[in-house]
Amino acid sequence: MSVATVDHDMLSALSRQLRVDAVRAADYAGSGHPTSSLSAADLMAVLLAGHLSYDFEATQNPANDHLLFSKGHATPLLYAMYVAAGAVSSEELRWYRSSGSRLQGHPTPALPWVDVATGSLGQGLGIGAGIALAGLRFDRRDFRVWVLCGDGELAEGSMWEAFEFAGHERLRNLTAIVDVNRLGQRGPTRHGWDTAAYARRIAAFGWHTVEIDGHDVDQIDAAYAEAAESDRPTAVLARTRKGKGVRAVEDAEGAHGKPVPDAETAIAELGGRSAIRVDVAAPEYEQPTRPADAGTGSNLAIPVYEQGHDVSTRTAFGQALAAMGHARPDLVVLDGEVSDSTRTSYFEAEHPDRFVECYIAEQQLAATAVGLAVRGWTPFAATFAAFWSRAYDFVRMAAVSGVGLCLVGSHAGVSIGADGPSQMGLEDLAAFRALWRSTVLYPCDANSTAHLTAAMSEHPGLRYLRTTRGEVPVVYGPEETFPIGGSKVLRSSAADDVTIVAAGITVHEALRAAELLDDEGVRARVVDLYSVKPVDVATLRQAAADTGRLVTVEDHWPQGGLGDAVLDALTGSTVMPAVLKLAVLALPGSAxxxxxxCHAGIDADSVVDAVRDLMSESG
Structure with a gap:
């Protein structure tokens, strides 16, 4: 449908209603962002009444369009749209931002019509691009993706990663609606109302651009129709006035993030309350056909490695992923232009149609993965462990959204060697452990890596696998299993004097240390804590009770990593052992x-020295 077929009087009344309800919601809450909502009300009224194809009664219809509020603070407008569509009652606005309300300050999937949590500015467009890519390349469906952006967030680098990605992929089903209202939180934006400045920049990335008056419904309608006909992604650059329709706040600095001063006067000025209901055009229901419906890989045959051989865990990850691609048609693999190092190139070689190259744009790498997950695919995204810090906010918001992602960080720790600290992921375990309902895995050999790669694909939530660059001995036989939340006791006896807890590269150092200690008459239990989160509390507490002494050793900074995971597991235990943490303490260089x-004090000799010290101190 187009606004050309809609009564313009009704459309004007709908715009006023959206503004009134936005004012009401913020007034009830005593907080919120009504002025940012008022500026975009005409843009959303035209979209809702004439261009959005969405079935509010069948949110899982794969033919539905997707609407993302990248400027997530404009929830008063979003919820006003839901009221107009009949999805939310007008009275529910009274509970906006209240404890227990699903109408939260920024959008979250607590509402079935919200795909992902937004509000950390600069993220919606990248995720929208991921959804659009899924539609064109994998789902092969005709839905459209609409993203409402603020002009202020165009200062974010992630926006320009998204613009370039979408232009390169020619995502013709993606429309960015940019609300150019000139004012940010503390004052004017960088380019103010200069929509031409934005148009030049966005067009340079291969987008079709349209500059309009964002309060002229005919221009809005024409722009959306033009976007639908374009063979490229379209940016509608709409010049608007923040606080439009309320004289006390219209185009006024200092009004951001506050209710309007006098809601009753503002509502009267806007024409008063109304109860217009929009019959949003719903697409015909289509049965889901994505490969995820085919099952979870019961025919999977992961690679098997011979004990004693040297294989890097990053290689085992890549080979396992390629094997999984044959049994799991829902897998899509993404990389940040380091696939030869992360070993996702193995998957690309065997399944090129399900490989996405995001180039050196880690924020878009994460955003694309989120978009694919929204559409029901199972994304594996990989880069160096150190570089996930670039995309951490995207990953944090993915956890808030409850999106299922499999993320892999290679080249972790000082053990990568001569490249130096810029390439060494030394914070990643702490960063990923801190995320809501995350899973953190750090295997020590090829067989455990292959098993855990397969296991993480079927685990819910946000999952992170840490791999090692160098070749390491295969410790485990192919018959071993590695449940998430478990660990492996590699050496033990009833007379153990100390427990050494390690993961990844340090497992091998711990085993060598145990052999050296054995020559001195000291018996050391060795625990491979491959599941750093959730952690195997029972095994750790048993080791604490049996040996009374624990040494943790990790290729990571001492804060938030393996050692802290062990200490957390012991909290509340009836037996508290003497604990010594070994970790990277000094900034490494090249070596x-x-x-x-050795320099970091996490090699076998350092572990032996630590055990001696601990035994001496603890008697």
């Missing part, structure tokens, strides 16, 4: 992997 482990 060989063996030198790096």
């Amino acid at each position: 060989t992997p063996a030198e790096q482990l």
Whole structure:
């Protein structure tokens, strides 16, 4: 449908109603962002009445359009739209931003019509691009993706990663609606109302651009129709006035993020309350056909590695992922232009149609993965462990959204060798452990890596796998299993004097240390804590009770990593052992992997020295 077929008087009345309800919601809450909502009300009224194709009664219809509020603070407008569509009652606005209300200050999937949580500015467009890519390349459906953006967030670098990605992929089903209202939180934006400045920049990335008056419904309608006909992504650059329709706040600085001063006067000025209901055009229901419906890989045959051989865990990850691609048609793999290092190139070679190259744009890498997950695909996204810090806010918001992602960080720790600290992920375990309902895995050999790669694909939520660059001995036989939340006791006896807890590269150092200690008459239990979160509390507490002494050793900073996971597991235990944490304490430089482990004090000899000290101190 187009506004051309809609009564313009009704449309004007709908715009006023959206503004009134936005004012009401913020007034009830005593907080919120009504002025940012008022500026975009005409844009959303035209979209809702004439261009959005969405079935509010069948949110899982794969033919539905997607609407994302990248400027997530404009929830008063979003919820006013839901009222107009009949999805939310007008009275529910009274509970906006209240405890227990699903109408939260920024959008979350607590509402079935919200795909992802937004509000951390600069994210919606990138995620929208991921959804649009899924539609064109994988789902092969005709839905459209609409993203409402603020002009202020165009200062975010992630927006320009999204613009370039979408232009390169020619995502013709993606429309960015930019509300150019000139004012940010503390004052004017960088380019103010200069929509031409934005148009030049966005067009340079291969987008079709349209500059309009964002309060002229005919221009809005024409722009949306033009976007639907374009063979490229379209940016509608709409010049608007913040606080439009309320004289006390219209185009006024200092009004951001506050209810209007006098809601009753503002509502009267806007024409008073109304109860217009929009019959949003719903697409015909289509049965889901995505490969995820085919099952979860019961025919999977992961690679098997011979004990004693040297294989890097990043190689085992890549080979396992390629094997999984044959049994799991729902898998899509993404990389940030380091696939030869992360080993996702193995998947690309065997399944090129399900590989997405995001280039050196880690924020868009994460955003694309989120968009694919929204559409029901199972994304694996990989880059160096250190570089996930670039995209951490996207990953944080993915956890808030409850989106299922499999993320992999290679080249972790000082053990990568001579590249130096810029390439060494030394914060990743702490960062991913801190995320809501996350899973953090750090295997030590090829067989455990292959098993955990397969296991994480079927686990819910946000999952992170840490891999190692260098080749390491295969410790486990192919018959071993590695449940998430478990661990492996590699050496133990009834007379153990100390427990060494390690993961990844340090497991091998711990085993060598145990052999050296054995020559001195000290018996050391060795625990491979491959599941850093959730952690195997029972095994750790048993080791604490049996040995009374624990040494943790990790290729990571001491804060928030393996050692802290162990201490957390012991909190509340009836037996508290003597604990010594070994971790990277000094900023590393360039050196060989063996030198790096020695310099950091996490090699076998350092573990032996730590055990001696601990036993001496604890008697």
